[in-house]
Amino acid sequence: MTTQAAVSANPVHAEHHETNYIAVFIYLSILTAVELGVYAMSLPQILRVGLLVALAWAKAVIVAMYFMHLVMERRALWMIAITPMVLVTFLCFMLLPDLTTRLWTRFDHKIKVPVSGEPVAPPAAQVPPGANGS
């Protein structure tokens, strides 16, 4: 703890924290207001989702950079901060096979219209058209 105390009390180190936090707060508030504006507008779905995700990430990056002081930290801490993002990106790719099967059932459901009471067979077990009785 003495280590921490000595280093934090170092005036050179303390000087690093002179960010204009009110400006950061104003940027975050403006971005939040823009988000709510995009939410309220009737934009095409893709544009709307794209804008909202971009705005959210912009806010998250501002918080990490200025409030969490990443902008003035060593690159080694950046590695720690970026690692989970890389891993979550991999995770999203790993979810893709599952997603494609789900999307298949979502968009190709016209192939087989389930009759009430009839058990719905999984896609792999469906008999191809024209193969009945063979």
Added chain:
Amino acid sequence: MSEAAAIETHGHETVQVDQLETSLTPDNSGKLGMWVFLAGDAMTFGAAIAAYGALRIGNPNWPSPAAYLGITTTAIMTFILICSSVTMVEALSGIQHGNMSKYKNFMALTVLGGVLFLGMQAFEWHHLLGEKGMSIKRDLFDATFFILTGFHGCHVFGGVVYNSVLFIRGATGKLTPAKSGLVEIAGLYWHFVDLVWILIFTFIYLI
């Protein structure tokens, strides 16, 4: 690396070690520990949000969040959390400059922001569970909503306790400007909670 070797051969004078930092040594070990913890926590939230996205994209019957979730309360909650992040950095600035009354005032405001957030979340949950008839057991929309916002709420609660302890220690004179590093580490946690809420607000409520 040559610096690192020199440090190790010079024994255990920890203050000197920190002044001659290597590229892998942050200002203090506590901060490194908090960053590693937050990286793990970010993975947990990232996995939960990715799972939510996969379930939602794959489900044609996923309801529109707007049908259940109002955003007026949550927009105010978002604003409160952003404000509490600002009060947290101001508290840190206060203690770093030896201004303990500034530290105590802004730390109290930070704790208040967290408590307000939790109160509004409780109000929202009460409304959703009661009038809207939502339940964690009803369907995946409800389950993912309560798990994600609940897990985040637990983090806010933890942050409120964490910040309260630091506030009390400051008020009783146990926390001095020489130990401002402790406030900086708590700040990292609190800002992370704010950051995660920004993403949850977008993915759960707005999209």
